[in-house]
Amino acid sequence: MNAAALQTFSGVSSKIEEMLPSYQCTEQLPTEFPPGLMEMTQDRLMQLCIPALELPRSDMPEYVRFIGTLLGANDPKPLPRWWRSFVMDDDSRPLIALTQGTMPTVDPTELILPTISACKDLAVRLVVCAIHAALPASFTLSATVRWAGWIHFEELFKYTSLVINNGGYGGINQAFAYGIPMIVAGRSEDKLETTLRAEITGAAINLRTRSPSTEQVKDAVEKMLKDEWWKSSALELKSAYAQCDACGSFVRAVDDLAAEVYGKCP
Secondary structure, three states: OHHHHHHHOHHHHHHHHHHHHHHOOOOOOOOOOHHHHHHHOOOOEEEOOOHHHOOOOOOOOOOEEEOOOOOOOOOOOOOOOOHHHHHHOOOOOOEEEEEOOOOOOOOOOOOHHHHHHHHOOOOOEEEEEOOOOOOOOOOOOOOOEEEEOOOOHHHHOOOOOEEEEOOOHHHHHHHHHOOOOEEEOOOOOOHHHHHHHHHHOOOEEEOOOOOOOHHHHHHHHHHHHHOHHHHHHHHHHHHHHHOOOHHHHHHHHHHHHHHHHHOOOO
């Protein structure tokens, strides 16, 4: 993968090398991979996660700062009409939140429909957040499932016992920040990397496929709801996120660099 990426960007890399002398830049570039320059030439790199969500490495640059994640509402859409009766009212059955991501090409047969089928005979409630997916006309939802085009995660996660998704980085961060264990199933885009990061925390089961079978999902749900270890690991992550201040970290970084650079000027 790295070799292919270097080949793809070789023309860009050559152009950068060609342009640098005109800007009196004499230092050797730290990498031939242009996207890597965005991470390797910074004064500060503010990474939106906690250290537990990153692979351990001995050469982590000193300018990297792990600052938690950004939480809070960013869309004024109203909650569904069934919200209070299905989500908020007292119910001993665990609430599962399911989403397959926000890409316009979402195919509900890959994760959404197998999960609905897997939960059909389990003592759970399932809320499907299907932003770019439509329920097939031939598919009937049971009384334990609700379908929505959009729900604020910050509201839904207050009541959620388990999150099932395709491993989007923002969704992983949000779920763990609320102390919710996860089942992740994704292999496209960056999902090979993000699902691995969720798995190493000990708070997620990685199905290692983008199209799990009904049996795979059901086994994972039963395993996770039966063993408190997954929840305990997720709560440890929640505590780590709670000690972070993402917005404040940005402000302090700007202030520190401003003092460091401009404070030396006349």
